[in-house]
Amino acid sequence: MPSKHSNMVSGTSYIVSMLPCCLEGYSTIAHSLLVMLAVTVAHYAVTTILLSKAVRDESHLKIPPVVPHYIPFFGSIPWQYVWSPIEFLTSSYYTLLQHPVRLRLFTRDFYIIQRREHVVAHLAQTSTSNTIFNATFLRQACAMSDEAVARMGSEAETTPKYFERKYLAAAPLFAWSSYVVHRYLAGRNALLLLQRFKKNLHNRIAANAALAQPEGFMIDKFLDFFIHDVTAALLDAMCGKGLLERNPTFTGAFWTFCDNLPTFMKRTPRFLAPRAIQAREEVLAAVADWHMWASESFDEKVTLLDADGDDPFWGSKFFRERFSAFIHDLGFEARDMASMDLGFLFGASANVTVNTYWCAIDVFKDKVLLEDIRREVQGCKVDGDGDRSFDISKLIQQPILQAVFAESLRLRCHNMFIRKTTANPHPRLVYAHTWVRAHLLRLPSTGHMDSKVWSNTTNSHPVDAFWPGRFLKYTDDSETPRFFLVGTEGSWLPSGSGANLCPGRHFTKIHCIVTLAMMVESFDCDILAEPKDLKLDLSKFGMGVLGPSGKVGARLRRGGLSINRES
Numbered sequence: 001m002p003s004k005h006s007n008m009v010s011g012t013s014y015i016v017s018m019l020p021c022c023l024e025g026y027s028t029i030a031h032s033l034l035v036m037l038a039v040t041v042a043h044y045a046v047t048t049i050l051l052s053k054a055v056r057d058e059s060h061l062k063i064p065p066v067v068p069h070y071i072p073f074f075g076s077i078p079w080q081y082v083w084s085p086i087e088f089l090t091s092s093y094y095t096l097l098q099h100p101v102r103l104r105l106f107t108r109d110f111y112i113i114q115r116r117e118h119v120v121a122h123l124a125q126t127s128t129s130n131t132i133f134n135a136t137f138l139r140q141a142c143a144m145s146d147e148a149v150a151r152m153g154s155e156a157e158t159t160p161k162y163f164e165r166k167y168l169a170a171a172p173l174f175a176w177s178s179y180v181v182h183r184y185l186a187g188r189n190a191l192l193l194l195q196r197f198k199k200n201l202h203n204r205i206a207a208n209a210a211l212a213q214p215e216g217f218m219i220d221k222f223l224d225f226f227i228h229d230v231t232a233a234l235l236d237a238m239c240g241k242g243l244l245e246r247n248p249t250f251t252g253a254f255w256t257f258c259d260n261l262p263t264f265m266k267r268t269p270r271f272l273a274p275r276a277i278q279a280r281e282e283v284l285a286a287v288a289d290w291h292m293w294a295s296e297s298f299d300e301k302v303t304l305l306d307a308d309g310d311d312p313f314w315g316s317k318f319f320r321e322r323f324s325a326f327i328h329d330l331g332f333e334a335r336d337m338a339s340m341d342l343g344f345l346f347g348a349s350a351n352v353t354v355n356t357y358w359c360a361i362d363v364f365k366d367k368v369l370l371e372d373i374r375r376e377v378q379g380c381k382v383d384g385d386g387d388r389s390f391d392i393s394k395l396i397q398q399p400i401l402q403a404v405f406a407e408s409l410r411l412r413c414h415n416m417f418i419r420k421t422t423a424n425p426h427p428r429l430v431y432a433h434t435w436v437r438a439h440l441l442r443l444p445s446t447g448h449m450d451s452k453v454w455s456n457t458t459n460s461h462p463v464d465a466f467w468p469g470r471f472l473k474y475t476d477d478s479e480t481p482r483f484f485l486v487g488t489e490g491s492w493l494p495s496g497s498g499a500n501l502c503p504g505r506h507f508t509k510i511h512c513i514v515t516l517a518m519m520v521e522s523f524d525c526d527i528l529a530e531p532k533d534l535k536l537d538l539s540k541f542g543m544g545v546l547g548p549s550g551k552v553g554a555r556l557r558r559g560g561l562s563i564n565r566e567s
């Protein structure tokens with residue numbers, strides 16, 4: 001029987017006998033780690049040298065250099081973008097570079113284009129297309145079927161004969177659809193839309209029973225007023241009354257849908273986002289129901305059209321003709337048509353509502369600004385029309401109203417323009433880089449936060465603070481400021497620029513200014529929010545106007561001039 005002592009000896013000798021083996025194991029690991037470290041450092045060094053070589057090369061045609069990165073296969077993973085996108089785009093290494101760069105992510109290359117002249121020059125190009133974004137938005141956010149999305153992006157589709165594709169590098173159906181939308185939102189059509197919106201909003205404010213209480217009322221979410229009154233007035237103005245009358249819970253579900261854009265774009269599964277997916281189903285069913293009802297109720301021979309060809313069922317010729325073209329001429333499914341119109345309603349309502357909401361917060365929070373705005377609004381009342389109306393063309397020229405609108409968009413609207421290139425870029429970019437065909441470009445609108453453009457010399461109003469004075473200039477001989485955008489070209493791009501410029505940009509301005517005018521006229525409002533609640537919610541960064549991160553309550557009571565219902 002082995003003694004205790006002999007056990008110890010054999011245990012010790014076992015350990016001793018294992019040592020070389022373990023050390024060998026450790027040294028293999030250490031060796032592998034050293035090799036990996038050497039590879040990553042060498043890879044980083046090589047990509048850094050290539051970058052600086054490319055930057056010094058001043059020949060006209062070159063491909064943007066790859067951003068230096070350590071691990072060959074992974075590429076540069078922009079972690080900072082996830083938790084602080086604004087900081088990433090304004091101060092990270094990539095964006096401080098003065099020329100476009102290529103970001104390699106696994107096997108894919110993305111181009112980041114910074115500096116306003118580069119961004120503007122690229123947006124101006126008709127050889128790039130935003131089809132990739134449109135298709136992804138329709139498929140992932142609006143649940144359009146793969147077949148319909150494929151048709152929208154197909155070069156084989158034909159458009160109505162009257163449409164001649166002239167300048168957009170988009171597939172025929174996208175290009176035609178864009179043309180029709182631009183026509184709907186321009187000239188007299190836009191004026192009619194505005195008149196309907198103004199009247200609807202006026203009537204909704206006049207009919208708001210809670211506002212009629214002498215002591216006013218509190219709302220937990222000030223945004224609810226915008227969702228249920230302002231957005232509803234706009235939806236009625238676009239679609240006629242049928243959509244909301246037949247689907248009374250539409251506005252709430254619609255807002256849940258709009259608010260969840262990132263959820264849909266990330267393809268979050270239903271079990272993680274049941275409310276968002278349910279809301280999307282509800283709004284899609286409502287739009288399909290409105291389509292069905294309007295197409296059954298409208299009779300070409302009987303229905304009375306107004307002088308501009310609009311009818312009460314479809315609300316406007318635009319929706320009626322679009323439905324007819326896609327369903328009857330092109331044979332699209334009713335469900336896909338609902339996705340298409342839902343996408344349009346999103347584009348037409350989400351950003352404009354949130355920006356107007358911010359403007360109201362800014363104005364009601366600052367009593368001096370509120371007085372200035374009330375003075376401007378008073379100066380635009382139409383003589384002899386009681387308290388009912390404003391001279392709109394004068395109203396939208398008011399400097400402080402315009403400055404509030406523009407400053408809110410500068411501060412809160414952060415777009416990421418995603419483009420696919422199809423040809424070489426504009427010749428103006430002589431010292432910039434050009435790129436090969438069919439690559440994705442991402443063009444952030446970081447100019448909005450460029451302190452060289454937006455701050456004064458003493459930096460008394462930092463770029464991340466709301467200050468409408470940035471857009472105002474006082475001339476020597478006048479007490480009244482002038483609204484001023486000169487010098488900010490390319491640094492203020494809420495509506496994009498160039499070939500895909502937002503067709504709703506004029507309506508956006510009028511919507512905001514008219515809504516603000518009606519609100520300051522009709523009621524007083526205390527904004528009940530802590531400064532931390534008014535910080536930007538970055539979850540939708542790159543997708544338009546960002547909302548506040550916290551809950552913003554308000555106390556509203558009728559004030560200013562009371563308004564009567566318009567017939």
Ligand code: HEM
Nearest residue numbers: 130178181347348351352355494495496500502503504508
């Ligand atoms: C604050 C409000 C708004 C912002 C920030 C905004 C922003 C934009 C931007 C940046 C684009 C171009 C995207 C690109 O270049 O890839 C765009 C396109 C578009 N916007 Fe707006 N927009 C606003 C309001 C509106 C309104 C009120 C409408 C309609 C009434 C509208 C309808 C559209 C449509 C239909 C497109 C696509 C146009 C096309 O396919 O050619 N937008 N918007």
